[in-house]
Amino acid sequence: MAVQLFRAENFRCLKKIEFEADPQYNLIYGANASGKTSLLEALAYLGRGKSFRGAPTSALIRHGAEDFVLFAKVERGERVATIGVRNSREGLETKVDGAADGGSAALAELLPLAVIDPDVHNLVAGGPEQRRRYLDWVAFHVEQSFLPDWRRYRRALKQRNAALKSDGQGLDAWNAEFIELGLKIDAARQAVLEICVDSLEEQGSALLGSDVRYEYRPGWGKDQSLAEALSEGLERDLALGSTQMGPHRADIRLFFDDRQARRLVSRGQQKQLACSMILAATEVVQTHLERPMLLLLDDPAAELDHDALGRLMNQVFGLGCQVLATTLEPAALTFPQEPRLFHVEQGVLTRLT
Numbered sequence: 001m002a003v004q005l006f007r008a009e010n011f012r013c014l015k016k017i018e019f020e021a022d023p024q025y026n027l028i029y030g031a032n033a034s035g036k037t038s039l040l041e042a043l044a045y046l047g048r049g050k051s052f053r054g055a056p057t058s059a060l061i062r063h064g065a066e067d068f069v070l071f072a073k074v075e076r077g078e079r080v081a082t083i084g085v086r087n088s089r090e091g092l093e094t095k096v097d098g099a100a101d102g103g104s105a106a107l108a109e110l111l112p113l114a115v116i117d118p119d120v121h122n123l124v125a126g127g128p129e130q131r132r133r134y135l136d137w138v139a140f141h142v143e144q145s146f147l148p149d150w151r152r153y154r155r156a157l158k159q160r161n162a163a164l165k166s167d168g169q170g171l172d173a174w175n176a177e178f179i180e181l182g183l184k185i186d187a188a189r190q191a192v193l194e195i196c197v198d199s200l201e202e203q204g205s206a207l208l209g210s211d212v213r214y215e216y217r218p219g220w221g222k223d224q225s226l227a228e229a230l231s232e233g234l235e236r237d238l239a240l241g242s243t244q245m246g247p248h249r250a251d252i253r254l255f256f257d258d259r260q261a262r263r264l265v266s267r268g269q270q271k272q273l274a275c276s277m278i279l280a281a282t283e284v285v286q287t288h289l290e291r292p293m294l295l296l297l298d299d300p301a302a303e304l305d306h307d308a309l310g311r312l313m314n315q316v317f318g319l320g321c322q323v324l325a326t327t328l329e330p331a332a333l334t335f336p337q338e339p340r341l342f343h344v345e346q347g348v349l350t351r352l353t
């Protein structure tokens, strides 16, 4: 699977760009504020229905424009699929092969992609929500029932919290559903970590040259069931008006040379660790989907010394993904074969090779 053609109109500083991508390596260079990240953000939006920079839609529409439109031709086995997205202040419209289709889940299925950007270290250094999203992204791709279960779990959690806020009225009814779905989410995440663990360890030691270890935290006490945790925490839940324990509090603890990675490693090491997690997940999802994914590398050289960057790129190339990378200086990145080279300046893209 590879993006053959991509078009973006009125997305951030990009008025109108269109390019044919190389099925393997693409390199986009340009000065600060030329539009490099915007271009990757636009492509990622097409595969996710949201910005990887966490920006609201209103920030993505080019100043002065009404809406943005994104379009891609994506090779899918024997055939070529088209994906289109139009986003205005009224909302998101998605089209797959010209027909209105099932929103961002349909996009993610057609254009599975991973992003490594200069904020990637937050996967290690930031709060647990990002690590839960990380596990859930793999779960979404490898386990069909995960997304509907996850949506039902979110609903049960909301209803349980509403019951807690009204002095526990109707709590018993929601407890049963909350526990049933919570255990499914928990089991899916544990299974994900299990299938990822070999890749995680390999990628981790390839990038960092040390042992890395991962410990799953389900979001409630180790030696009790979810039902026990809920009944033990009932008073506190009622006092706070929200559920304090459950899969919405899950986390992965990362250890590097047996030290807790979050606080003890340097910023460059946090980036390497986070990259190793993303590459491992990409490897697992690709194997499951039996097709290569799209990997977007926004300024991979940031924060990394020469050797660390070399190791990262080496692992990237080992995956066989379609790669779109950005850089300030084209000479900073070396590819196994000449990448297709693009230059971007004030939101205008030019193909050079």
Ligand SMILES: Nc1ncnc2c1ncn2[C@@H]1O[C@H](COP(=O)(O)OP(=O)(O)OP(=O)(O)O)[C@@H](O)[C@H]1O
Pocket: 011, 012, 013, 014, 030, 031, 032, 033, 034, 035, 036, 037, 038, 039, 058, 059, 060, 061, 062, 063
């Ligand atoms: N909605 C918008 N409309 C018009 N321009 C925008 C919009 N949002 C952001 N921009 C501008 O787009 C420009 C390009 O931003 P972008 O982050 O893509 O640059 P970049 O090439 O990645 O730079 P850097 O090398 O500093 O990371 C910036 O000047 C930014 O102010």
Ligand SMILES: [Mg+2]
Pocket: 036, 037, 038, 298, 299
């Ligand atoms: Mg940028």
